Amino acid sequence: MADERYGVMGVGLSFVVGCLVGGIWGLLAAPQSGVRTRRRIADFADDVRERAADATDQATETIHDVVERGRNFVKA
Numbered sequence: 001m002a003d004e005r006y007g008v009m010g011v012g013l014s015f016v017v018g019c020l021v022g023g024i025w026g027l028l029a030a031p032q033s034g035v036r037t038r039r040r041i042a043d044f045a046d047d048v049r050e051r052a053a054d055a056t057d058q059a060t061e062t063i064h065d066v067v068e069r070g071r072n073f074v075k076a
Helices: 001-028 034-073
Strands: none
Touching: 001 034
């Protein structure tokens, strides 16, 4: 079971990294001015940062909920 979970996490991480690399490569290879390309990269980085923060917040909430359920289970 643990091997399966880590396999899924590895595939997910590989997908995210691939998307990031592909997105950045697409921006760099696009025939645009340097200023516009840098602005698009900065906007893309801000979007990724916001999504990562949201995912971290959701994971933190889930972990806290699981810990609280475990404490309640142990107390009962």
